[in-house]
Amino acid sequence: MIFWEIAKRNTKIHLLRSFLAMLGIVIGVVAISTMGILGNSMVLAVTDSLHTVGDSVIVTPHTGGTSRGFGGGGGGLTSLKITDQQLQQIKRASAPNVAIPVLQTSDRMKFGVGQNEIVAPIYGINPDDVPDLLKLTDGGYSRAGSGALIGSQFAKDNNLKVGSRISIGTDGDKGTLRVTGIIEERGMAFDVSTDSAIVVTKDWFDSTYNRDDYDKVVVKVKNLDDLPIITAAIEKQLNKRDKVVDVMDTRKTMATIFQAFGQITTFVSAIGGISMIVAGVSILNIMMMSVTERIKEIGIMRSIGAQRREVMSMFIYEALILGIVGSAIGGVLSLLGGYAVSSLMLQTTKYLLVPSSLVSIVYGVSFGIIVALVCGFYPAWRAANLSPIDALRHE
Amino acid sequence: MTDPASDQPVMSFRDVVKVYPLPAGDVTALDHVTFQVDRGEFISIMGPSGSGKSTLLNLMGCLDTATSGDIYISGTRTGDMSDRDLTNLRRDRIGFIFQYFNLFPLLNIIENVTFPMMLKSQRSVDPERGREVLRAVALDDSLFTHTPMELSGGQQQRVAVARALINDPDILLCDEPTGNLDSKTGAGIMDLMTELNRKGTTIIMVTHDQHIADYSHRTIRIADGRIVE
Numbered sequence: 277m278i279f280w281e282i283a284k285r286n287t288k289i290h291l292l293r294s295f296l297a298m299l300g301i302v303i304g305v306v307a308i309s310t311m312g313i314l315g316n317s318m319v320l321a322v323t324d325s326l327h328t329v330g331d332s333v334i335v336t337p338h339t340g341g342t343s344r345g346f347g348g349g350g351g352g353l354t355s356l357k358i359t360d361q362q363l364q365q366i367k368r369a370s371a372p373n374v375a376i377p378v379l380q381t382s383d384r385m386k387f388g389v390g391q392n393e394i395v396a397p398i399y400g401i402n403p404d405d406v407p408d409l410l411k412l413t414d415g416g417y418s419r420a421g422s423g424a425l426i427g428s429q430f431a432k433d434n435n436l437k438v439g440s441r442i443s444i445g446t447d448g449d450k451g452t453l454r455v456t457g458i459i460e461e462r463g464m465a466f467d468v469s470t471d472s473a474i475v476v477t478k479d480w481f482d483s484t485y486n487r488d489d490y491d492k493v494v495v496k497v498k499n500l501d502d503l504p505i506i507t508a509a510i511e512k513q514l515n516k517r518d519k520v521v522d523v524m525d526t527r528k529t530m531a532t533i534f535q536a537f538g539q540i541t542t543f544v545s546a547i548g549g550i551s552m553i554v555a556g557v558s559i560l561n562i563m564m565m566s567v568t569e570r571i572k573e574i575g576i577m578r579s580i581g582a583q584r585r586e587v588m589s590m591f592i593y594e595a596l597i598l599g600i601v602g603s604a605i606g607g608v609l610s611l612l613g614g615y616a617v618s619s620l621m622l623q624t625t626k627y628l629l630v631p632s633s634l635v636s637i638v639y640g641v642s643f644g645i646i647v648a649l650v651c652g653f654y655p656a657w658r659a660a661n662l663s664p665i666d667a668l669r670h671e
Numbered sequence: 672m673t674d675p676a677s678d679q680p681v682m683s684f685r686d687v688v689k690v691y692p693l694p695a696g697d698v699t700a701l702d703h704v705t706f707q708v709d710r711g712e713f714i715s716i717m718g719p720s721g722s723g724k725s726t727l728l729n730l731m732g733c734l735d736t737a738t739s740g741d742i743y744i745s746g747t748r749t750g751d752m753s754d755r756d757l758t759n760l761r762r763d764r765i766g767f768i769f770q771y772f773n774l775f776p777l778l779n780i781i782e783n784v785t786f787p788m789m790l791k792s793q794r795s796v797d798p799e800r801g802r803e804v805l806r807a808v809a810l811d812d813s814l815f816t817h818t819p820m821e822l823s824g825g826q827q828q829r830v831a832v833a834r835a836l837i838n839d840p841d842i843l844l845c846d847e848p849t850g851n852l853d854s855k856t857g858a859g860i861m862d863l864m865t866e867l868n869r870k871g872t873t874i875i876m877v878t879h880d881q882h883i884a885d886y887s888h889r890t891i892r893i894a895d896g897r898i899v900e
Binding site for chain 1: 729732734735754755758759761762763767769773775776777778782786787789790791794795834835838
């Protein structure tokens with residue numbers, strides 16, 4: 277159609293002007309898409325690093341709300357450990373689901389003569405409960421007190437394998453453990469983060485550190501719909517009079533985390549959207565300039581029989597060309613932008629080409645085209661509604 | 672729209688008044704103007720500046736509407752027509768020739784000439800028809816793919832005439848068609864007009880050059896919004 281051809285040629289003939297208008301759109305699309313990719317990559321990175329799949333209720337001693345520090349202070353109605361009696365209450369409240377008590381500390385350890393001592397977290401878990409909580413990539417679960425499971429990162433960092441020995445305490449004063457299994461990588465988790473830790477039997481932990489209480493209890497819930505019911509039941513059982521324990525529904529917590537990330541992504545994309553609005557104003561300005569320059573041409577077209585809608589279509593096409601070309605360039609550059617930002621901020625680009633990241637580019641490109649069209653509409657409407665006589669008289 | 676009948680006046684003004692409402696008071700540009708143009712006539716309209724020539728041309732070209740009175744183009748009353756219908760009437764029945772040629776700089780000569788045809792057919796057209804009309808106005812074939820800026824004033828005006836003729840209009844409306852040309856080139860354009868009229872094209876031409884008006888068969892003189900002769 278001739279009006280499409282005129283729009284195309286006009287865009288080409290005013291190349292610098294068209295380029296500047298497109299540049300705004302390009303920047304807008306890149307800003308929106310890159311921020312979207314970054315936000316989505318952050319969510320995916322966190323999802324990957326969080327092992328918890330939202331099937332647990334974590335019970336920890338209540339620590340918040342007072343001037344008491346994390347490990348300090350004492351007295352009052354709250355305790356910083358979970359007692360055996362409280363464990364039984366938790367088990368009753370969460371039955372028939374499994375409630376796994378977990379002990380936790382950190383200690384010095386050494387792996388051989390001449391090696392440096394390191395400090396690492398140690399978890400104490402009943403051997404019967406370990407298979408419910410941890411999966412192994414090598415070796416097997418051990419019931420023997422001198423056996424230990426180690427995290428995959430821990431094994432890699434310290435060059436350990438099944439059968440290796442670990443001396444616990446200063447100069448091994450707390451004894452030596454033999455590695456019986458390597459725990460599958462779990463990343464950061466709400467229950468136990470074992471990647472850089474060792475897991476020993478509860479009995480060994482109790483006797484070595486003189487403990488008869490627990491640091492947390494992990495309830496593995498089979499039916500996810502029961503999560504809020506069990507959370508409420510534990511709260512009711514233990515926090516009847518005073519808040520003794522904090523009860524965390526991991527699914528709810530994860531949902532909160534993802535919601536927060538979603539809001540951050542929306543917010544940063546909205547900041548990108550501001551640049552798109554600036555681009556839109558630029559297009560509006562350039563299109564108005566184009567209309568003003570071509571008033572006489574519009575008058576001639578109208579006088580020889582062009583309908584208003586045809587004149588309008590010519591300017592809409594022009595805006596569409598600016599929008600499509602600018603958005604397409606912006607879309608391609610968004611991939612580069614996403615690559616750069618992901619590399620810089622997340623140290624990985626593995627989330628760049630996943631559909632949920634690429635959809636940010638689709639959004640950015642669509643928004644770019646829509647903004648160009650919306651901003652081109654008023655100048656086009658104005659051109660179409662010029663009086664042919666006034667337009668013909670225009671110099 | 673009615674079909675043009677050969678015995679019907681191609682244009683008819685009946686008691687037409689055009690008043691421009693201005694803040695300082697209404698200005699009557701045309702005051703009870705009545706005339707008619709028969710098919711095949713060659714008419715010139717003359718008058719001093721501010722006499723109402725341009726207003727008359729705008730009304731004849733359906734670019735404006737009368738305050739009162741009736742205007743008929745090929746038997747069709749234009750007063751009650753919508754903007755869409757008036758635009759179609761301009762496209763199908765009227766050919767415009769302007770003083771400053773007014774070709775589209777982004778289109779080449781063939782595209783300029785076939786532009787009204789494309790408006791009418793709503794699709795791309797056979798450029799051969801454009802070539803035929805351009806040859807009829809004596810434009811060299813080698814210029815057909817050039818842009819207007821590459822042509823002389825006389826050549827551009829020939830292209831403008833070809834564009835005005837492309838949809839076989841009932842009337843050719845010319846606004847000072849030689850006003851921007853030297854006398855020799857202007858004479859060439861007027862010879863072309865005369866030839867077109869001889870072949871049956873109705874021409875109405877606004878001019879203030881008596882020498883140019885002499886090419887026409889009848890002159891309507893206008894002063895203070897009234898036809899005086």
